[in-house]
Amino acid sequence: MTSVVTGMVGGGFYDRNSAPQWAAADLPLTWLESALAERSFKDTAPAVGVADFGCSEGRNSLAAMRRVIGALRTRSDRPVQTLFVDLPTNDFGRLFAALRPDGRSAFDDPAVYSAAVGGDMFDPLLPQNSVHVATTFNSVGYLSRRPVERLSNHVIANGPFLPDAKDSVSDAEHAIFMHQIRDDMRRFYRARAAELVPGGQLLMQCFGAKDGLWACDCTYDVLNDALLEAVDMGIIDRDTYERYYSAVYYRTVEQLTELVSGPDAELGALFRLDRAEGYEVPMPFEEDFKRTGDATTYARASVNYFRAFTEAMMRRALSGHRSLDRLIDHAFTRVEQAMKDDPERLRIRFISIAALLTRRDQT
Numbered sequence: 001m002t003s004v005v006t007g008m009v010g011g012g013f014y015d016r017n018s019a020p021q022w023a024a025a026d027l028p029l030t031w032l033e034s035a036l037a038e039r040s041f042k043d044t045a046p047a048v049g050v051a052d053f054g055c056s057e058g059r060n061s062l063a064a065m066r067r068v069i070g071a072l073r074t075r076s077d078r079p080v081q082t083l084f085v086d087l088p089t090n091d092f093g094r095l096f097a098a099l100r101p102d103g104r105s106a107f108d109d110p111a112v113y114s115a116a117v118g119g120d121m122f123d124p125l126l127p128q129n130s131v132h133v134a135t136t137f138n139s140v141g142y143l144s145r146r147p148v149e150r151l152s153n154h155v156i157a158n159g160p161f162l163p164d165a166k167d168s169v170s171d172a173e174h175a176i177f178m179h180q181i182r183d184d185m186r187r188f189y190r191a192r193a194a195e196l197v198p199g200g201q202l203l204m205q206c207f208g209a210k211d212g213l214w215a216c217d218c219t220y221d222v223l224n225d226a227l228l229e230a231v232d233m234g235i236i237d238r239d240t241y242e243r244y245y246s247a248v249y250y251r252t253v254e255q256l257t258e259l260v261s262g263p264d265a266e267l268g269a270l271f272r273l274d275r276a277e278g279y280e281v282p283m284p285f286e287e288d289f290k291r292t293g294d295a296t297t298y299a300r301a302s303v304n305y306f307r308a309f310t311e312a313m314m315r316r317a318l319s320g321h322r323s324l325d326r327l328i329d330h331a332f333t334r335v336e337q338a339m340k341d342d343p344e345r346l347r348i349r350f351i352s353i354a355a356l357l358t359r360r361d362q363t
């Protein structure tokens with residue numbers, strides 16, 4: 001099945017504009033560190049396997065891996081095999097360079113061996129019983145496929161957010177996305193359950209939703225307005241607008257864990273749910289804005305952050321369109337201008353969801 005993304009904007013753009021994603025990973029990593037501090041690694045596998053799903057260009061993924069290895073090393077000095085997984089179209093070049101700077105392991109540990117895997121994380125990708133710790137950060141919110149051909153009146157199925165937004169997503173359209181996110185989670189859990197050893201941890205963190213708020217909620221409304229304006233200006237036609245939407249869904253923590261939580265959970269025999277939480281992550285550039293009041297810098301940083309994970313998907317969805325560059329320029333320039341004009345109302349928010357699970361004995 002063809003995936004809906006080709007990776008993020010490459011060439012280091014994602015690495016440079018993903019500090020908020022790293023901030024969001026901090027809390028769940030502390031849960032994993034505590035769990036690993038209690039764990040024994042006494043099986044006979046040749047190495048302790050640690051896999052990160054959705055590694056992108058690697059900066060945040062390597063930083064997370066460093067913390068996992070640090071915690072592991074308090075319990076075991078066995079060789080560690082780290083695996084970095086992303087779509088085959090991801091910019092792996094930077095990841096490989098980061099993994100062995102100066103010909104030495106980036107983890108400063110000669111017993112850590114690293115490899116990368118290009119594949120769809122909703123499929124099984126690694127040998128059965130070979131992974132001791134699996135992680136994923138800011139990635140499971142990407143849908144495995146486009147569930148509808150067109151979303152007629154908004155750019156994202158979570159939308160609209162602002163009370164004065166003109167457009168809407170119908171109940172029928174929304175129901176199709178609900179089915180899709182459940183199906184994606186089922187595939188993800190099953191694939192990881194096959195790869196993990198009994199007692200192995202699965203840590204999942206992703207951008208999400210909580211209490212009616214979701215990550216980048218009003219930003220998508222502004223993007224939607226910008227695209228409608230592009231229709232009015234003749235840059236794209238209405239049909240192109242309707243066919244484009246962001247194949248991401250901002251789930252709640254309940255939607256992330258429903259298949260494994262509670263006595264009758266469908267996949268409760270595979271995983272024990274240890275901990276789950278939804279939380280808001282402070283945005284580094286918002287803190288700067290509060291201090292300096294510089295709306296221009298704030299709007300630029302916010303849009304670069306938003307762009308780092310939306311532009312590649314937009315280019316893929318609209319590839320071949322004759323005015324693609326003009327459209328992308330128009331859209332993100334408009335979003336930046338709107339945020340600069342009204343930074344308080346169009347606050348870019350980061351709601352994160354996370355869960356720590358343990359693989360039950362083989363079933």
Ligand SMILES: C[S@@+](CC[C@H](N)C(=O)[O-])C[C@H]1O[C@@H](n2cnc3c(N)ncnc32)[C@H](O)[C@@H]1O
Nearest residue numbers: 007021054056060086087120121137138139142
């Ligand atoms: C926003 S980035 C997150 C990168 C990093 N984990 C972090 O937290 O900063 C999302 C990554 O998930 C990857 N991704 C999306 N769908 C995927 C899939 N089906 N299989 C593997 N990777 C996928 C994208 O290619 C992208 O590199």
